[in-house]
Amino acid sequence: MIRCSQARRRILASRDARLSLAERLELDEHLQGCEACRALDLADASLDEALAALPEPPIERIDLDAAVRAVRARIDGAELERSAQHARRARLRRWVGWSVAAAAVAALAGWLILGRGGSSTASRNELVESVPPPATSPVVPGSDVELDGAPEQPSSVAQADIESDPPRATRPDANPSEIAQLSESPAVDAEPEEPPIDVERHDRARAAVREAFALAVAARAGSAEESDVLAARLQTVEAPLKDIAADGWNVSVLAERVLADADAEVAGLAARWLAQKGDRLSINKIGAVLTRPNAPAALRRQATLALLDDGEPGIAALGPALADAELRALTLERLIARGSPASVEVMAKALAETRQDGAAAADLAHALARLGEPGVDALLESVRHGGLVAESALSELRRTRGAPERLAVLLGERASARVIDARIEAAARLGLAEVLPLLRERALDRGHRNEALAQLSAFPSRGALAIVLELWSSSRFGEDELGATARSILERDPLEGLALVGELEQPMQEPTLHDLVDLLLATDSRSAAPSLARLVGSPWLPSDERQWAAVALAELGSAEEAQRLAETLRELQPEDQRLAAACALAIHALGGASALRETFGPADAPVAERLIALLERRPSDRNPAATISRAARLLEPWLESRTLARRTTP
Amino acid sequence: MPRNASAMHDALPEATLVERARAGDRAAFDALVRRHFGAIDRMLHRLVGNAEDAEDLAQECFVRAHGALGWYRSDAPFEAWLRRIALHLAHDHFRSRARRTARQTEGLEHVPDRAEQRPESEAGRRELSGRLAAAIERLPERLRAALVLRALEGLEYEDVGRATGVTPATARTQVMQARKRLLRALGPWLGTRKEGGAR
Numbered sequence: 001m002i003r004c005s006q007a008r009r010r011i012l013a014s015r016d017a018r019l020s021l022a023e024r025l026e027l028d029e030h031l032q033g034c035e036a037c038r039a040l041d042l043a044d045a046s047l048d049e050a051l052a053a054l055p056e057p058p059i060e061r062i063d064l065d066a067a068v069r070a071v072r073a074r075i076d077g078a079e080l081e082r083s084a085q086h087a088r089r090a091r092l093r094r095w096v097g098w099s100v101a102a103a104a105v106a107a108l109a110g111w112l113i114l115g116r117g118g119s120s121t122a123s124r125n126e127l128v129e130s131v132p133p134p135a136t137s138p139v140v141p142g143s144d145v146e147l148d149g150a151p152e153q154p155s156s157v158a159q160a161d162i163e164s165d166p167p168r169a170t171r172p173d174a175n176p177s178e179i180a181q182l183s184e185s186p187a188v189d190a191e192p193e194e195p196p197i198d199v200e201r202h203d204r205a206r207a208a209v210r211e212a213f214a215l216a217v218a219a220r221a222g223s224a225e226e227s228d229v230l231a232a233r234l235q236t237v238e239a240p241l242k243d244i245a246a247d248g249w250n251v252s253v254l255a256e257r258v259l260a261d262a263d264a265e266v267a268g269l270a271a272r273w274l275a276q277k278g279d280r281l282s283i284n285k286i287g288a289v290l291t292r293p294n295a296p297a298a299l300r301r302q303a304t305l306a307l308l309d310d311g312e313p314g315i316a317a318l319g320p321a322l323a324d325a326e327l328r329a330l331t332l333e334r335l336i337a338r339g340s341p342a343s344v345e346v347m348a349k350a351l352a353e354t355r356q357d358g359a360a361a362a363d364l365a366h367a368l369a370r371l372g373e374p375g376v377d378a379l380l381e382s383v384r385h386g387g388l389v390a391e392s393a394l395s396e397l398r399r400t401r402g403a404p405e406r407l408a409v410l411l412g413e414r415a416s417a418r419v420i421d422a423r424i425e426a427a428a429r430l431g432l433a434e435v436l437p438l439l440r441e442r443a444l445d446r447g448h449r450n451e452a453l454a455q456l457s458a459f460p461s462r463g464a465l466a467i468v469l470e471l472w473s474s475s476r477f478g479e480d481e482l483g484a485t486a487r488s489i490l491e492r493d494p495l496e497g498l499a500l501v502g503e504l505e506q507p508m509q510e511p512t513l514h515d516l517v518d519l520l521l522a523t524d525s526r527s528a529a530p531s532l533a534r535l536v537g538s539p540w541l542p543s544d545e546r547q548w549a550a551v552a553l554a555e556l557g558s559a560e561e562a563q564r565l566a567e568t569l570r571e572l573q574p575e576d577q578r579l580a581a582a583c584a585l586a587i588h589a590l591g592g593a594s595a596l597r598e599t600f601g602p603a604d605a606p607v608a609e610r611l612i613a614l615l616e617r618r619p620s621d622r623n624p625a626a627t628i629s630r631a632a633r634l635l636e637p638w639l640e641s642r643t644l645a646r647r648t649t650p
Numbered sequence: 651m652p653r654n655a656s657a658m659h660d661a662l663p664e665a666t667l668v669e670r671a672r673a674g675d676r677a678a679f680d681a682l683v684r685r686h687f688g689a690i691d692r693m694l695h696r697l698v699g700n701a702e703d704a705e706d707l708a709q710e711c712f713v714r715a716h717g718a719l720g721w722y723r724s725d726a727p728f729e730a731w732l733r734r735i736a737l738h739l740a741h742d743h744f745r746s747r748a749r750r751t752a753r754q755t756e757g758l759e760h761v762p763d764r765a766e767q768r769p770e771s772e773a774g775r776r777e778l779s780g781r782l783a784a785a786i787e788r789l790p791e792r793l794r795a796a797l798v799l800r801a802l803e804g805l806e807y808e809d810v811g812r813a814t815g816v817t818p819a820t821a822r823t824q825v826m827q828a829r830k831r832l833l834r835a836l837g838p839w840l841g842t843r844k845e846g847g848a849r
Contacts, residue, residue, distance in 0.1 A: 050778050050840070054779055062687065064687060068684055475828075
């Protein structure tokens with residue numbers, strides 16, 4: 001059998017013929033046994049009749065022709081007004097146009113009279129001088145990445161070529177005939193004077209560069225300090241590389257080839273040497289070492305250190321090092337020590353990319369939190385990525401002193417929609433009270449409604465239920481969606497309902513308390529029971545509203561609420577006899593006969609026994625209203641005697 | 651306009667009239683006014699509670715509609731579109747009225763408990779009608795609009811939602827809440843709740 005609260009909804013829904021046959025039959029069965037719901041059903045039917053009987057507005061009074069004339073006159077009037085506005089605007093535009101033209105003519109005249117002379121010639125000359133001379137073509141016939149260290153070419157040209165798309169010409173292993181073939185291509189025809197590339201010489205230069213690094217590694221310095229060893233090696237390598245450069249080779253480009261060397265120490269030294277140079281292309285090459293599959297750990301470490309030593313340009317390429325468990329701690333320590341914007345950026349980016357790696361996310365979030373305000377901002381923005389990233393960021397934000405305050409300030413600042421979403425999500429997850437008005441606004445906006453209701457459902461602090469109640473009172477939501485939101489809030493913290501009742505128990509809040517009763521009933525959840533129990537005892541609600549709450553408690557409450565109802569019952573006045581009966585009914589439903597006996601105590605045991613006999617003879621769910629009427633009559637003398645006793649007892 | 655021309659326009663399908671009105675045919679727009687003015691006026695009368703304001707707002711509704719015909723999308727009924735404009739106007743009207751006059755402070759729940767006043771007699775029915783009309787007028791604006799459109803104008807929830815700018819489910823909830831408030835307010839006259847005590 002359905003409960004009274006379900007029956008009540010079905011009664012209202014039945015006016016729209018929305019009930020299935022089974023639902024209708026269940027409702028009919030309930031109505032046969034429940035006088036209260038039957039009364040509500042009759043009243044609702046009466047309301048329907050009353051609505052149907054409302055007098056129609058007298059439309060026959062309307063003279064349609066007159067209405068058409070009136071509308072036409074207004075339209076004509078509005079069009080006239082629009083035309084006049086257009087004319088005013090056109091006049092204004094013309095006036096502005098003429099003013100601007102006059103000003104321009106005056107300025108031109110002034111310039112002709114006063115400023116004309118050598119200055120114009122001078123500026124023309126400056127212009128001519130500022131034009132760069134035509135650049136000679138940097139393209140070497142057949143040159144490509146592999147041959148960029150070739151002599152006769154300026155290094156900038158060589159680097160530009162590294163960025164260019166696929167090598168059109170030779171690989172290092174290309175044979176001279178291939179080179180010659182390319183030299184005859186039309187592109188080459190444009191530069192016939194360029195000399196052919198000597199591949200063998202190029203290979204020798206590459207080998208010499210590699211050898212220079214290898215010798216430097218072999219000439220280990222005596223110091224145990226890694227930095228001293230490195231400094232010594234870098235010094236050792238300088239002289240031979242200078243010689244190779246003096247021969248016209250671009251040593252940097254040739255050194256990049258050494259990054260792929262089988263000997264990790266040699267490759268590592270090349271990375272450190274290249275990082276010292278600090279050019280972007282070299283940095284990219286070093287960064288590529290970190291993403292290379294099967295790169296030896298020693299080389300990865302050296303490449304990481306090289307990038308760290310390089311300064312800001314190198315930091316941006318450290319993402320792969322932050323994803324590497326072996327390199328992360330070293331990298332993070334150095335980045336935190338630096339604390340630059342680039343450090344924050346690369347760490348935030350790495351955090352966003354740690355989708356499945358909980359340890360990496362935790363390390364990165366912790367490191368960001370150590371970077372102060374910029375790190376906190378980055379953590380706040382990371383929350384939008386959800387999952388492990390958000391959890392790690394929130395965990396750090398909770399621990400970081402000043403983070404909530406910072407977020408509260410940021411909530412009031414302008415930002416892009418994406419950043420605002422991230423801040424609101426972070427504030428909602430952290431349970432900041434400042435975000436609640438924003439969540440209310442967003443819930444009223446259809447584009448953000450579901451997200452905002454979900455955030456309210458999961459809001460970890462107090463205050464969300466009050467917002468849901470405001471939304472409920474706005475009548476712009478379906479019962480189910482707000483009922484579900486309130487249920488989630490109360491299931492997490494049943495005391496939030498009690499706190500809200502406490503806040504609302506004051507003058508002028510009665511309609512809001514009414515709405516709260518409805519909202520609590522819409523949750524259809526046991527978690528609403530403590531709040532309903534408090535409302536049963538609330539003197540700010542009318543007696544019949546408290547009765548509804550008491551009867552609902554009989555369905556939703558537990559022994560704890562029975563205790564609370566017993567306290568309420570003992571405080572009631574004789575005129576509240578029906579409310580007292582509803583309380584007794586609920587106490588019996590929740591705690592059985594023993595609970596009722598305890599409520600009345602040994603002194604009033606006969607009253608309790610008569611009530612128990614009544615309630616057990618007439619199960620309350622069959623016809624609660626009739627049971628309440630009988631119980632009320634039974635309780636009336638008891639309530640009067642208690643009231644009298646209270647008055648006479650000093 | 652000659653009467654026969656007016657009759658000819660009145661016979662045209664609505665979509666044709668709208669198309670012609672968009673193209674600047676005044677007679678077509680007049681025919682649309684003639685066709686829908688009564689319904690819009692009646693709805694506004696129920697919303698704002700007096701004939702003069704309703705007629706004024708209905709005229710303004712058609713003036714606005716004329717100016718915005720270019721925005722009308724023919725996949726929705728023309729009358730629903732007009733209702734939406736009318737609701738906006740009613741909303742503005744309430745706001746300006748609220749500014750002009752102090753809001754009535756009597757709450758719905760403060761209707762005196764006079765269980766003896768049941769609508770068995772004609773006088774009782776008149777009493778109930780008067781109180782019901784007053785109670786409807788005191789409903790919050792959104793609930794009132796939804797109730798008027800659904801219960802008095804007989805619109806489907808889809809159309810109520812379209813006119814009031816909410817989903818059909820929300821429109822249904824609004825109507826249910828309006829009915830609940832009316833039941834609360836009119837309990838003594840409808841014979842409810844004081845009789846029972848459970849839900």
